[in-house]
Amino acid sequence: IKENTPMATLENVLAPLYLAHRYQIEATTKMIGGVAYSYANKGDNQTIAKILPANEQKQAFNSLMNALKPENLTISEEILNLIPPQPIGYQRDRELFNIHTGITFDPIGAAESIATHTIHSLLQHERLARIIEQKARDNNQMSLNSFFTEFSRNLKVKLSYTPMEKEIAMAIEKIYVNRLISLAVSKQGNQQVNAVILYHLNNINERLSGSNLNENIAAHNTYVKTQIERFKNHPEDFQAPKASKMPDGSPIGCSH
DSSP states (O other): OOTTSOGGGHHHHHHHHHTTTHHHHHHHHTTTTOEEEOOOOTTSOOOOEEEOOHHHHHHHHHHHHHHTOHHHHOOOHHHHTTOOOOOTTOOOOTTSOOOSSTTSOOHHHHHHHHHHHHHHHHOOHHHHHHHHHHHHHOTTSOOHHHHHHHHHHHHOOOTTSOHHHHHHHHHHHHHHHHHHHHHHTOOSSOHHHHHHHHHHHHHHHHHTTSOOSOHHHHHHHHHHHHHHHHHHHOGGGOOOOOOOOOOOOSSOOOOO
16 A cells, blocks of 8 residues: 555455455356356357366365365454554445454454355355256266265364464354255255255254364354254244355455
8 A cells, every 4th residue: 555545445455355266266166067068050060068077077166165265264463463443534335345343354254255255156056956967967976965065074163273264164164054054945946956955954963063172163063053953943934144245346446
């Protein structure tokens, strides 16, 4: 930022840098359950429609899981200590992160924004239905059960994480479970998608029922299990928490 500019405006620079891969995420998610196709005409010898190879889909999936790793979403203390609250005359606008911390910068909220974007882009009912269909046509493709198993395994909160990484990992798993529940209540589309989601939610519930010595993780597990139980007991009344929204992308009005 320019000399004599409020240090708080560093967040205006940080947001587009932190979210620089947002469009690559959108492009990569389209490879999962993806089809290469063209609007071919008869006789023009174009490829009409072809399922993307299993190894390409798996590579895309692994890339997205890497993008959700807490260590890749954690902002360093050096940077956090440079960003004060917005001064008088300045205000939070559409190009800054949504925060849960009042006036101070929220690094967990920043991670939530890109994690929500990634998870919601990937977990679309139609995409999940295509995964089922493609597995039925090509046994080399991943099944929806293995898709969710791997997804859940990658989001598991690890005791080896730093305290900040634990908080980010727990926030991401909450986003994931609430998204699954929101999809499970759908009355449209391929109902086998709903069936697999319900099966997977039960598996998550059982996995989180074990003892854990870390109080924060135990509290997180209790929250997730309670959300699942609320949904199972009263699915028609369940409302997922409002999804965290990313700052607006292109065009970016920031002049820095």
